[in-house]
Amino acid sequence: MNVSSSVAATALVAGSLVLAGPAVAAPQTASAVPSALACGDTVEGAVVLTHDLVCAEGPGLVLSRGATLDLAGHTLRGSGSETALLVDWPSTGADTAPVAVANGTVVGWGNGLAAYEANVTVRDVTFDRIAWTAVSAHPASSVVLESSTVRRSGTGVLGYFFTVLTVTGSRFLDNGTGVVAGSDSGYTVTASTFEGNTQGMVCDESHGEVTRSRFVRNETAVHFDWCSASRLHDSELVRNGTALRTTFRSIHFDESEGNQIFRNRFDRNDVAVTLQINAHLQDNRFTRNGTAVTALTAGLQQEIGLIAMERNTFDRNGDAVDVDTRIRMQDNVATRNTGWGIHTPAAEDLGGNVAWGNGREPQCTGVVCTGRPRS
Secondary structure (H helix, E strand, O other): OOOOHHHHHHHHHHHEEEEEEEOOOOOOHHOOOEEEOOOOEEOOEEEEEEEEOOOOOOEEEEOOOOOEEEEOOOOEOOOOEEEEEEEEOOOOOOOOOOEEEEEEEEEEEOOEEEEEEEEEEEEEEEOOOOOOOOEEEOOOOOOEEEOOEEOOOEEEEEEEOEEEEEEEEOOOOOEEEEEEEEEOOOOEEEOOOOOOOEEEEEEEEEEEEEEOOOEOOHHHEEEEEEOOOOOEEOOOEOOOOOOEEOOOOOOOHHHHEEEEOOEEEEOOOEEEOOOOOOOOEOOOOEEEOOOEEEEOOOOOOOOOOOOEOOOOEEEEOOOEEEOOOOEEOOEEEEOOOOOOOOEEOOOEEEEOEEOOOOOOOOOOEEEOOOOOOOO
């Protein structure tokens, strides 16, 4: 495990986990049985919780394979430690019967929902003040988190060792880390919001995609660490410390694949994109960032193999593009930046680049640029 995922490691040691297999529908309350569950009970079949539960110790409830639990708007409250909802190791062989939890609040536990070799769907659940991990999975699991919220917690969703994470329409607010996928796991994050977290999305020796999501006021919004062949598409990254940071090559994926960074808006971040592995940036817009794109790895042991940039727009940043290793440049526009316009001394110039009104001369290094168009 990479040292950069210390938050995730801490969560694993603490005993969190969750996921495996196909997506599961949320509990169907019409066919579920109302139950006056008590702390420590095992949930079997389809059950509707009839009242709030306050538990001095855990686990709060144990979910058997195939169980669906409708919290029915109620709260499962803990004392700051232990696990609220536990999907334990399968009792007989590889029992993959799906488990589902929906419609309620889990607050004040060490872990929210922890699963081992399981298929779990969580829908319309709020996790609040979870000390370690709200939803965790380990190993070879599959977790779906839909229309849910994690706030004021250590880690939102954590999957390690060949897990599959699917996060849709969910919010991660003021946590240590929003979502972590590690050790050959796969992830898909769609239409979700990450705000005020230390780290938003972390990919550690895994691969997947983030699409149509919003990252606001995170210290680091997206971190691809030992993470190749991943994608950040059609998203908005605003007022973060670092919006996208990539570090180190993965030994598990072809390094030539790099990461795809397409059609995103980077606005008012301290650093929009800082790269240490191959990447392809296309059709992004960078405005008012302290630094827009930087990749300074020439001569380092982990020197970047190749970056490609096409049809990106840079306006009113500090430095727009500052890259000292191999890069292909085509149809990029840099205007009114206070530092470098396009500073790419090792570039392959594919034409169509434009730079004017930038604070440092020359306006372009490594490529030929046209200037301000005549009015």
